[in-house]
Amino acid sequence: MRNNNRARPTLRDVAKACGVAPSTVSNALADKAVVKPETKALIRKIAHELGYRVSPLASGLRTGKTRSIAMIVSDITNPFHGEVVRGAEDALIERDYHLYIANTDGSRGRQSQYIQHFIDRQVDGVILMSYASNDEDIQALVRAHVPTVLLVRRQDTVEQDFSGIENEHSVHSVLEFLTSLGHQRIGFIGGPASSSGARERLNAYRSFMQKHAGHADPALEESGEYSIDSGHQSTYRLLRQNPRPTAVLVSEDMTAYGVLMAASEMGIKVPEELSIVGWDDLFASRLPQINLTTMRVPKRQLGANAAKLLLQRMANPSADVETLLVRPALVVRSTTGRAPQEEQAVNAASQE
Amino acid sequence: MRNNNRARPTLRDVAKACGVAPSTVSNALADKAVVKPETKALIRKIAHELGYRVSPLASGLRTGKTRSIAMIVSDITNPFHGEVVRGAEDALIERDYHLYIANTDGSRGRQSQYIQHFIDRQVDGVILMSYASNDEDIQALVRAHVPTVLLVRRQDTVEQDFSGIENEHSVHSVLEFLTSLGHQRIGFIGGPASSSGARERLNAYRSFMQKHAGHADPALEESGEYSIDSGHQSTYRLLRQNPRPTAVLVSEDMTAYGVLMAASEMGIKVPEELSIVGWDDLFASRLPQINLTTMRVPKRQLGANAAKLLLQRMANPSADVETLLVRPALVVRSTTGRAPQEEQAVNAASQE
DNA sequence: CTGAAAGCGCTTACAG
DNA sequence: CTGAAAGCGCTTACAG
Numbered sequence: 001m002r003n004n005n006r007a008r009p010t011l012r013d014v015a016k017a018c019g020v021a022p023s024t025v026s027n028a029l030a031d032k033a034v035v036k037p038e039t040k041a042l043i044r045k046i047a048h049e050l051g052y053r054v055s056p057l058a059s060g061l062r063t064g065k066t067r068s069i070a071m072i073v074s075d076i077t078n079p080f081h082g083e084v085v086r087g088a089e090d091a092l093i094e095r096d097y098h099l100y101i102a103n104t105d106g107s108r109g110r111q112s113q114y115i116q117h118f119i120d121r122q123v124d125g126v127i128l129m130s131y132a133s134n135d136e137d138i139q140a141l142v143r144a145h146v147p148t149v150l151l152v153r154r155q156d157t158v159e160q161d162f163s164g165i166e167n168e169h170s171v172h173s174v175l176e177f178l179t180s181l182g183h184q185r186i187g188f189i190g191g192p193a194s195s196s197g198a199r200e201r202l203n204a205y206r207s208f209m210q211k212h213a214g215h216a217d218p219a220l221e222e223s224g225e226y227s228i229d230s231g232h233q234s235t236y237r238l239l240r241q242n243p244r245p246t247a248v249l250v251s252e253d254m255t256a257y258g259v260l261m262a263a264s265e266m267g268i269k270v271p272e273e274l275s276i277v278g279w280d281d282l283f284a285s286r287l288p289q290i291n292l293t294t295m296r297v298p299k300r301q302l303g304a305n306a307a308k309l310l311l312q313r314m315a316n317p318s319a320d321v322e323t324l325l326v327r328p329a330l331v332v333r334s335t336t337g338r339a340p341q342e343e344q345a346v347n348a349a350s351q352e
Numbered sequence: 353m354r355n356n357n358r359a360r361p362t363l364r365d366v367a368k369a370c371g372v373a374p375s376t377v378s379n380a381l382a383d384k385a386v387v388k389p390e391t392k393a394l395i396r397k398i399a400h401e402l403g404y405r406v407s408p409l410a411s412g413l414r415t416g417k418t419r420s421i422a423m424i425v426s427d428i429t430n431p432f433h434g435e436v437v438r439g440a441e442d443a444l445i446e447r448d449y450h451l452y453i454a455n456t457d458g459s460r461g462r463q464s465q466y467i468q469h470f471i472d473r474q475v476d477g478v479i480l481m482s483y484a485s486n487d488e489d490i491q492a493l494v495r496a497h498v499p500t501v502l503l504v505r506r507q508d509t510v511e512q513d514f515s516g517i518e519n520e521h522s523v524h525s526v527l528e529f530l531t532s533l534g535h536q537r538i539g540f541i542g543g544p545a546s547s548s549g550a551r552e553r554l555n556a557y558r559s560f561m562q563k564h565a566g567h568a569d570p571a572l573e574e575s576g577e578y579s580i581d582s583g584h585q586s587t588y589r590l591l592r593q594n595p596r597p598t599a600v601l602v603s604e605d606m607t608a609y610g611v612l613m614a615a616s617e618m619g620i621k622v623p624e625e626l627s628i629v630g631w632d633d634l635f636a637s638r639l640p641q642i643n644l645t646t647m648r649v650p651k652r653q654l655g656a657n658a659a660k661l662l663l664q665r666m667a668n669p670s671a672d673v674e675t676l677l678v679r680p681a682l683v684v685r686s687t688t689g690r691a692p693q694e695e696q697a698v699n700a701a702s703q704e
Numbered sequence: 705c706t707g708a709a710a711g712c713g714c715t716t717a718c719a720g
Numbered sequence: 721c722t723g724a725a726a727g728c729g730c731t732t733a734c735a736g
Contacts, residue, residue: 008496010729021707026731036705056472057418058729061409061712076453077434077635085428089455093462098469101428101453103441110445117450120408144360228635257639264640283429283580284636287609288616362713373723378715388721410713413728707736712729720723 009050017046029054060122068098069310070118072111074130076103078226078254080280080299081129084151087303088127095311097124104130106225112137119144125310127151131195147313151306154196159321161313163306166327167197170295171204171249174277174330178247179212182339183275187245189234189255190223198223201251201279220245224255231258239266239274246339247275253282253294260290260335271337281331293336295328302326361402369398381406412474420450421662422470424463426482428455430578430606432632432651433481436503439655440479447663449476456482464489471496477662479503483547499665503658506548511673513665515658518679519549522647523556523601526629526682530599531564534691535627539597541586541607542575550575553603553631572597576607583610591618591626598691599627605634605646612642612687623689633683645688647680654678 015022020039028035028043035043060066069092073081089099100123104111111130115137118126126141129151138158141148149161178186188205191198202221209216222238224230231250235258238245250256256278260270268274278285278294285292305324312319367374372391380387380395387395412418421444425433441451452475456463463482467489470478478493481503490510493500501513530538540557543550554573561568574590576582583602587610590597602608608630612622620626630637630646637644657676664671 011731012729022729023708023731024706027706030731034705039705053468053472055413055474055729057409057413057474058712059731061407061413061714061729062731064712066409075434076428076437077431079429079431082427082429082434082455085455086457089457093465098466099454101455102451103434103437103453105438105441113445114450116405120405122407122409228639254635257636261640283606284609284639284642287580287636287642288613289641290636290639363715364713374713375715375724376722379722382715386721391721407713410728411715413713413730414715416728705736707734709734710732712731714728716726718723718725720721 008055009052011052011054014043014047014050014052017050018043064122066122066124067096068100068121068123069125069127070100070102070114070121070123071127072102072104072114072118072130074104074106074111075226076101079282080252080254080297083299084129084303084306087300087305088151088307089303090300091304091307091311106131108134112140115140119146125149125314127306127310129153129306131192145317147310147317149306149309149313151302152195152197156196161309161321162323163302163309164323164325165197165297165302166325167200168204168207170328171201172208174249174295175205175208175212177330177332178249178275178277178336181247181275181336183247184213184339185217185220185243185245185247187220187238187248188222189231189238189248189250189259190221191226191251191255193223198251205249223251226252226254228254228258228261231255232262233258235259235262236266239263239268244274246273247277247336249277249279251279253278253280253285253292256292256294257284257290260292270335273340275336275339277330277336279328285331285333291334293333294331296331297328298326360407361404363404363406366395366399366402366404369402370395416474418474418476419448420452420473420475421477421479421659422452422454422466422473422475423479424454424456424466424470424482426456426458426463427578428453431634432604432606432649435651436481436655436658439652439657440503440659441655442652443656443659443663458483460486464492467492471498477501477666479658479662481505481658483544497669499662499669501658501661501665503654504547504549508548513661513673514675515654515661516675516677517549517649517654518677519552520556520559522680523553524560526601526647527557527560527564529682529684530601530627530629530688533599533627533688535599536565536691537569537572537595537597537599539572539590539600540574541583541590541600541602541611542573543578543603543607545575550603557601575603578604578606580606580610580613583607584614585610587611587614588618591615591620596626598625599629599688601629601631603631605630605632605637605644608644608646609636609642612644622687625692627688627691629682629688631680637683637685643686645685646683648683649680650678 011022011025015025025043028040092099102114125147127149151163154162190202206216222234224234263270278292281294281296285294363374363377367377377395380392444451454466477499479501503515506514542554558568574586576586630644633646633648637646
């Protein structure tokens with residue numbers, strides 16, 4: 001039954017064609033010093049002619065290595081994730097690893113399924129960029145001895161290599177920028193509480209407000225998913241207040257678009273009556289119609305850092321856990337401006 | 353050396369624990385009728401207790417089936433692709449297949465590499481949504497007997513299952529909409545010539561203009577990639593004309609954003625002086641600041657159709673090739689309006 | 705430097 | 721209904 005309907009040639013076929021043993025072919029193709037150069041050359045030539053390719057299934061079964069990496073993201077639809085993936089992919093491909101991207105759609109069930117699947121498949125490593133991550137998933141990876149790095153969202157309960165964003169400093173610098181424009185009542189629309197990044201940004205917001213205004217007003221805090229709809233809803237709640245905030249820091253551009261949308265519906269002028277700062281700098285933010293002031297996150301770098309950490313971990317499983325942080329830069333566009341005069345803000349609010 | 357440091361249990365381990373032969377465990381787990389129900393129950397219980405999972409590497413090596421599908425996309429950063437992926441993924445997961453997403457970044461080299469990789473890996477099928485596809489890649493898939501479906505971009509030279517968009521009818525209906533608003537000089541900004549969809553839309557545009565205006569003016573045609581920058585550049589070329597077009601149909605929303613950007617820079621009012629229609633309906637198009645009139649493509653459906661075709665093909669490799677087309681719907685928002693009076697258009701153009 | 709042998713973890717005829 | 725055996729395609733000690 002072997003080699004029916006021109007199936008792929010095997011090591012045996014190559015060996016036969018070369019008149020040597022399969023093990024010699026294997027050693028030659030792996031470029032082991034043990035094989036004589038002439039023999040190597042011959043074997044390589046014939047292997048190529050025959051169109052031989054080693055079966056990763058077979059060699060993976062034998063060696064336990066598959067030269068593949070899995071990257072699990074929670075929303076492949078969000079361009080932020082796409083950029084980060086690219087950063088990781090470039091770094092990995094260069095080292096001859098292949099990247100399998102899996103999308104969980106924010107579903108914990110699907111995420112566990114994928115993780116189990118990749119463990120079964122014996123990928124050489126996993127990069128996890130998912131807000132749906134939970135302890136069991138990560139424990140499963142640890143138990144299976146699969147090198148894992150966490151991306152953007154860190155898990156507090158377990159020590160793991162981590163590629164993330166410098167949140168505290170960045171939040172403080174945006175808020176300083178806003179206060180320098182005269183803003184006092186600054187709202188905050190954060191991400192899901194399950195995200196470590198979202199928590200860090202919220203805490204940084206609070207500590208800044210604490211120091212600057214003497215207290216952080218919980219009425220100025222909103223949170224939700226990273227989506228337009230979520231930002232839209234948060235805004236309606238946030239701007240119903242009197243006096244209402246004159247500026248709002250939003251934890252993600254996608255969410256900020258929802259804020260822009262709601263402000264437009266409510267007839268609130270941006271930036272005259274409301275300044276908005278986003279986070280990430282997605283492609284839409286630079287369109288003149290949007291022109292969102294935002295924190296530009298070096299997305300590719302974030303992915304490249306994750307790849308770097310993973311490669312290190314794979315090379316040295318017992319090394320100390322490491323964290324790599326990327327620092328965003330403020331890009332001032334036209335959704336921010338000087339705070340309106342106190343009276344104006346109050347008037348505007350009471351007109352509602 | 354077996355089972356050192358709590359490695360995963362094997363079929364043998366389960367068999368030993370149950371006091372049966374490995375083959376019986378295999379048959380039981382595969383739910384073959386040949387195994388007695390009680391034996392099955394016992395085996396299942398113990399297998400579960402031991403945390404046994406069949407090794408896809410081993411079973412793949414033996415059977416040639418891996419229960420995995422690869423989907424190759426050219427730009428994971430474009431939200432259009434993300435949505436299509438989701439549609440395919442949902443359909444596939446439901447049937448217990450896992451989806452590996454690979455991103456080629458438009459690079460032919462990387463695409464060939466991934467395709468070869470997936471062939472080596474013996475995935476059960478491939479969905480190709482890439483503008484970088486070329487004959488050799490597809491031939492490689494065919495030679496390796498890997499069921500393949502083409503998504504959005506079809507290959508003329510080879511018969512393949514195809515999930516795509518109804519372009520001709522859709523283009524005609526948009527153009528009818530524009531002429532009903534009084535537009536005569538309608539420009540067209542298309543996609544890359546390597547994309548079958550782009551070619552179909554261009555041809556549909558030409559045939560419509562032919563019929564409606566007596567001829568299609570090549571000066572009104574532009575093309576480029578599906579990107580903001582590309583749309584931006586095309587617009588500068590297109591609107592330099594005198595008289596300039598009063599409307600433009602753009603082959604993709606991303607490109608249309610670039611048109612919007614350029615129009616804004618050039619001080620051309622939309623829709624008073626220029627009507628713009630996009631294609632796809634990406635998330636940004638519904639933001640009030642953008643509010644782009646566009647053809648909404650049922651993206652998930654597109655992906656689901658591809659999955660359906662692939663599953664069919666896998667079940668029946670010798671069936672006739674099939675094509676599934678999805679029909680977009682016009683969503684009228686605020687970038688389209690009545691054509692300006694002839695004089696106005698001329699005046700505006702001469703003011704430049 | 706080369707080859708024969710064992711084994712990775714499964715599945716599938718086949719014999720009992 | 722159950723078990724012993726062969727083999728998927730590789731790699732890696734080991735003997736020569």
